[in-house]
Amino acid sequence: MTEQILTVSATTEGPVTVLSAAGEIDHDSRQSLEDAAEAALQDGSRSLVLDLGAVAFCDSGGLSLFVDLHKRTTTRGGRLHLASVQPAVTAVLLATNLDRLLPVHATVGEAVAAARPTG
Amino acid sequence: MGEPEQLRWFTALRTILDRSHLWTPEDVPLSLNAAVAPLGLRVRVWLVDYEQVALRALVEPGGESPDPVPVDGSLPGRAFARIESMAGLGRDGVRRWWVPMLDGTDRLGMIEFLVSGKTDADQQEFVRHCEMLAGLVGHLVATISRRGDHIDRTRRTQPMSTASELLGRILPPLTSSTDRVALSAILQPCYEVGGDGFDYALDDTTAKLVILDAVGRGLRAGLACAVALAAIRTTRNAGGDLAEQASAADAALTGQFPDTRFATAVLAELDLDSGRLRFVNAGHPPPLLLRGGKLVRELKATGRMPLGITDPSGEVAEHILEPEDRLLLYTDGVTEARTADGDRFGLGRLVDLAEQHERAGLPAPETLRRLAHAVVDHQSGPPADDATLMLVQWSTPAALNTVARAGQATREDDTRS
Incomplete structure (x- = not known):
C-alpha cells in the first residue's frame, strides 16, 4: 500500500514531546508513530503526549504501541499521555480496560501541563 | 438380531x-x-x-x-x-x-x-x-x-502457517461434552491463526474455560498465545484460582517477551451444581448469556487489564446461570469482521444467528461451524483477524445432542432400566 494512512508530526518542548497523529493506527500503519516516538525518546524526551484528535480508528496494534510507549516513558521517569481521544478510540480503550493504565486528557494543553515536571 | x-x-x-x-x-x-x-x-x-x-x-x-x-x-x-x-x-x-x-x-x-x-x-x-x-x-x-x-x-486443503501448526497441537479438542455440559469452540482462519486460542477443563462439578486473543499477528502472536495458555493451564492444574491463573499469564508474558505482548482474555469457572459462573475479564468482549434461544444479557464486568499487563485488581465477577442456559464467548475478530466497504459483522448479527441456530436445536459444534462461516463469508477478502467462538451449554439434552443418535437411544434405555 503506497497510500499513507497515518501521518505523524512532532513538537518538542523541553522534556515533553507532543506527537500529533492523523489517520488510522493499526498493525500496518503504527510504524510511523513508533519511529517518531523512538526519535523523541532518543533526543531525550522523558514524557510523550499523543494527540489523537485526528485518529478515528485504532486496533490492538495501536494499543500495544501505546502500552509499549507507556513502559518506555515510565522507566525513564516520565509518562505517556493521551489527548483529544475520539469516541471510537475511547471505546477501544474502555473495552480493554487500558484507560486504567494510560492517562487521558481532554485537550493537548491539559496533557502537556500534566506531562511537564512539577517543581 | x-x-x-x-x-x-x-x-x-x-x-x-x-x-x-x-x-x-x-x-x-x-x-x-x-x-x-x-x-x-x-x-x-x-x-x-x-x-x-x-x-x-x-x-x-x-x-x-x-x-x-x-x-x-x-x-x-x-x-x-x-x-x-x-x-x-x-x-x-x-x-x-x-x-x-x-x-x-x-x-x-x-x-x-x-x-x-x-x-x-x-x-x-x-x-x-x-x-x-x-x-x-x-x-x-x-x-x-x-x-x-x-x-x-x-484434512488440510492448504499448508498451515507455523503459528497454526503450533497452536493446532496445543489446543484441546474442538468439542467435549460430559453428562452435564456441552462445550465447543472454533477458530478461523484455521490455516493462518494469529494469536487467538482457547482452553478448557471439565470435571464432574466444574467447567473451566479460557478464551484468549494475543495482540499482533502470525507467529509472534501465536507464541504469546501459546505461552499464556500454558501458564494458565499449569496454574489451574496446580489448583490456582482465576486471579492466580491470570497472574501466571502476566508473569509468563512479561518474563518471556521484552517487547509488549498482551492478550485479552476471559477466564471462567462454571459450577455445574449451582450454576454459579465466576469469571475474570481481562479487557475482552463480555460473554453473552442466552436463555430459551434468546440473548438475555452481555455479562459485563469491571475486570482487569489484558494479560501481560500486571493488574493487581483482578476482580472476579459472578453471575448465576439457570439450567439450560448457554454461554457464548468470542474474540473481537468475530464482531470486527468487515466487508470491503467497512460494514462490521457486529454483535447484532452474531446474536441473531446464535439465537436462530439455538432455536433450530443444532448441536453446539454445528452452531459454531455456521457462525464461523458466516463471519468468514461476511469478509470479501482474507480475514483481517482471527475469529474464535466458544459455546457452553449447561444442559444434559444439549450434551446428548453431540453424540450419535442411536447412542442416545441406548442412554435412554440405560436410564429406564
Whole structure:
C-alpha cells in the first residue's frame, strides 16, 4: 500500500514531546508513530503526549504501541499521555480496560501541563 | 438380531483394535475393510477438513480419491451437521449408511458403510453397531493421526502457517461434552491463526474455560498465545484460582517477551451444581448469556487489564446461570469482521444467528461451524483477524445432542432400566 494512512508530526518542548497523529493506527500503519516516538525518546524526551484528535480508528496494534510507549516513558521517569481521544478510540480503550493504565486528557494543553515536571 | 450376528460385530471390533496397535495412518482404510468384510460391509472413512467445509475421503496409498463431499447441501453433510446416522442410496445402487465418526464428541468426519447382501433383520440394531464401530474408529483415528501425517494431510486443503501448526497441537479438542455440559469452540482462519486460542477443563462439578486473543499477528502472536495458555493451564492444574491463573499469564508474558505482548482474555469457572459462573475479564468482549434461544444479557464486568499487563485488581465477577442456559464467548475478530466497504459483522448479527441456530436445536459444534462461516463469508477478502467462538451449554439434552443418535437411544434405555 503506497497510500499513507497515518501521518505523524512532532513538537518538542523541553522534556515533553507532543506527537500529533492523523489517520488510522493499526498493525500496518503504527510504524510511523513508533519511529517518531523512538526519535523523541532518543533526543531525550522523558514524557510523550499523543494527540489523537485526528485518529478515528485504532486496533490492538495501536494499543500495544501505546502500552509499549507507556513502559518506555515510565522507566525513564516520565509518562505517556493521551489527548483529544475520539469516541471510537475511547471505546477501544474502555473495552480493554487500558484507560486504567494510560492517562487521558481532554485537550493537548491539559496533557502537556500534566506531562511537564512539577517543581 | 441373533447372537451369531453380534459375535461377528464383536470379532470385527476385536480385529480392528488388535491391528490398530501397529497401524500407520495409511493402513486404516484397507485394514478396516478387511475387518468388516465378514459382515458383508465395505467402509470408507471421510474426514472433515480443518475449515469444516467438506468431507474428504481417507484413501490408501495409490488409492483413487473420490471428490470431496460438501457439508452444506449434501446428505452426508446433513448427517455430519446433525450428528445423526442417515441412510442413502448411491448412484451405484448400493445401499449405504452415513455414520458420524466422533472422537468422544469431537467431530472428525463420517464413516460410510456400504451394505451389500441381505437386508438387516433389525435396522436400529444394525445402526447401533455401525455407530459403535465408528466410535471406536474415531478414537483410533484421533490417536493414530499423531503417528504420521496422512490423516492430517487429508484434512488440510492448504499448508498451515507455523503459528497454526503450533497452536493446532496445543489446543484441546474442538468439542467435549460430559453428562452435564456441552462445550465447543472454533477458530478461523484455521490455516493462518494469529494469536487467538482457547482452553478448557471439565470435571464432574466444574467447567473451566479460557478464551484468549494475543495482540499482533502470525507467529509472534501465536507464541504469546501459546505461552499464556500454558501458564494458565499449569496454574489451574496446580489448583490456582482465576486471579492466580491470570497472574501466571502476566508473569509468563512479561518474563518471556521484552517487547509488549498482551492478550485479552476471559477466564471462567462454571459450577455445574449451582450454576454459579465466576469469571475474570481481562479487557475482552463480555460473554453473552442466552436463555430459551434468546440473548438475555452481555455479562459485563469491571475486570482487569489484558494479560501481560500486571493488574493487581483482578476482580472476579459472578453471575448465576439457570439450567439450560448457554454461554457464548468470542474474540473481537468475530464482531470486527468487515466487508470491503467497512460494514462490521457486529454483535447484532452474531446474536441473531446464535439465537436462530439455538432455536433450530443444532448441536453446539454445528452452531459454531455456521457462525464461523458466516463471519468468514461476511469478509470479501482474507480475514483481517482471527475469529474464535466458544459455546457452553449447561444442559444434559444439549450434551446428548453431540453424540450419535442411536447412542442416545441406548442412554435412554440405560436410564429406564
